[in-house]
Amino acid sequence: PAFVAQSELAARLTFLRLLVNLFTDRLEVAHQQAIEWLERGERADALTVATVVSIAAIVEIERGELTKAQARMLRARSVIERSESAYGHAWVAILTACIEIGQARPNVADTVLGEARAKVVPVIGEDAGVVATLDFVHARALLDLGRASGASTLAARGLKSAARHGSLTSLEQGLV
Secondary structure (H helix, E strand, O other): OHHHHHHHHHHHHHHHHHHHHHHOOOHHHHHHHHHHHHHOOOOOOHHHHHHHHHHHHHHHHHHOOHHHHHHHHHHHHHHHOOOOOHHHHHHHHHHHHHHHHHOOOHHHHHHHHHHHHHHHHHHHOOOOHHHHHHHHHHHHHHHHOOOHHHHHHHHHHHHOOHHHOOOHHHHHHHHO
């Protein structure tokens, strides 16, 4: 039991270091840590696994490795379905949509984001920061679809919290 507790603690510390590296823009380190974490087959709850997979994908999106990132987000989507985290569902949808936009499929991004919004807003509310981020990315998809008025409304909402979006990957979508 003491060994299990120590290994669990080590896994949690690795996860926290991974998050710190992501949010301090040490993306290559975060990516390496995420890959190692996944290769070790760490056991964790669905939200944690989806988060680690998503962190690897964020770096791959930044690198322009959209096919790799897309494969990761397929995994994240299947894992997050086992979670009750509305926040996690929203972030998986946001990153998936960023990839779809990057691959010139704004119609798919529109669908993914619309479905996610319908699922998470009843749980966390309209004013949640992650909903603003979702709307910000959705604005880009709508703009790419030629729906400028809808895009403008969502972008204005997202701009209210642009400094707190948490991911440059999502922030840049609404600023384009």
